[in-house]
Amino acid sequence: MRVHGEVSDDEAATVVESVPLSPPPASAQRLVVGYALTKKKVRSFLQPKLLALARCAAEAASIQFHMKKGIHFESIDETRPLSEQGPFDIILHKLTSKEWQQVLEDNLTNRGEVCTPRQLVIMKDPSSIPDAVAKAGLTLPLVAKPLVVDGTSKSHELSLAYVEASLPLLDPPLVLQEFVNHGGILFKVYIVGETIRVVRRFSLPDVNTYDLGNNDGIFRFPRVSCATNNAEDADVDPCIAELPPKPLLEKLGKELRRRLGLRLFNIDMIREHGRKDRYYVIDINYFPGYGKMPGYEHIFTDFLLSLVQSKYERLLSAS
Incomplete structure (x- = not known):
């Protein structure tokens, strides 16, 4: 208005x-x-x-x-x-x-588009991975993520496979996801009811920064988006560090709440390097580690109180 x-x-x-x-x-x-x-x-x-x-x-x-x-x-x-x-x-x-x-x-304005990288689930038999990747039309390099996330450190480890010969060396069950260059910055978007908070984290560097000839074709990484990789105050190119537009996040959060039926989750987003308005959702986590979200105490308390208030109002309207 x-x-x-x-x-x-x-x-x-x-x-x-x-x-x-x-x-x-x-x-x-x-x-x-x-x-x-x-x-x-x-x-x-x-x-x-x-x-x-x-x-x-x-x-x-x-x-x-x-x-x-x-x-x-x-x-x-x-x-x-x-x-x-x-x-x-x-x-x-x-x-x-x-x-x-x-x-x-x-x-x-809701500038920007939100995409997901093409991906493939591999349940077993690592020798079948090259054929499955070719059939699905996926393009190397590929990020390999454990299929089951159980809170252990291993469940958060990532691998980057950049040559076809490295694919049978991966360890199913896993998810293979096309890698998108994003300047090494990831946006963790926390959703608490209708409240949205975003923090920057360091992520995997662009693939062209690697020396691709010195190992078996797989780079293995520990947990890359944890709180210790905070990039809030880092000296990063503003074109890379700029947060996604708030209206875009609000629209995305509303749609995901509707589709998932969840009120407590977070989204890992990246911006394609060189594309100001193209974003990728690379992960969604149910009830993530809110203790790493700035100001979570007040936000979560208000969320719980709003649930009580909503229930109370429904009871009054039904009586």
Whole structure:
């Protein structure tokens, strides 16, 4: 929704960008309003009287919207992607630079496509793998993942097979997945109910960084996306490190919740190197290690409270 305000001779239109609002869940603590305004506009607009009134209005609406901490105004850094800030329920902005318009456009559109690499399940008989790969039309190199993930360190080990002669050396049962160059960065997308959090992790390097002539054609890796491989503060090319757009993740999360029937899971995503808008889901984990997600304590507590609130409301409506 866009609401254009009055325009004076020396000012461009004030615009309010808002996501469609429905009553938030009981876990919602406040309405977050992000603002991208000039310093002059901030001084004239965000006055103490407005801030006090916003708190009072929120308290008056608390029964309907379940808010406990009122309306919170938060400054937006227009030099950073919106996907790395917020989340915001409403965005107020009055900037006209091309850079800001691009930031806004990137956030408000579901830019990008989400794919899955072609893959193949091998249950037994490693000698049959080359024929199975050829029949399925898979292209080397291939990532080999254990089929059964039981929490042991072995179940998280990966291998990269890059020549056909190495395929019979793999150890079924496993999943073979076409490798996609992605700049060595993986995005772990945590889903807790309707809440989404994303962290960067180091991943497998692009295949062209390897010396492919010095072993049996298989590179073996320990667990590559664990918390110790945190890439949040690493000096990485922004084109590689930029998080997937928030609207894209919200749409993906909603669709996966519907298809999987799950509320607690995480998605491992990569961006194809050199393709800004093409992403691949390479793994989905049910009830992952939320202890590695920043701020998980508050997020998970709110999620549990929202379940209780939903059950209570259903009981009331049925009585």
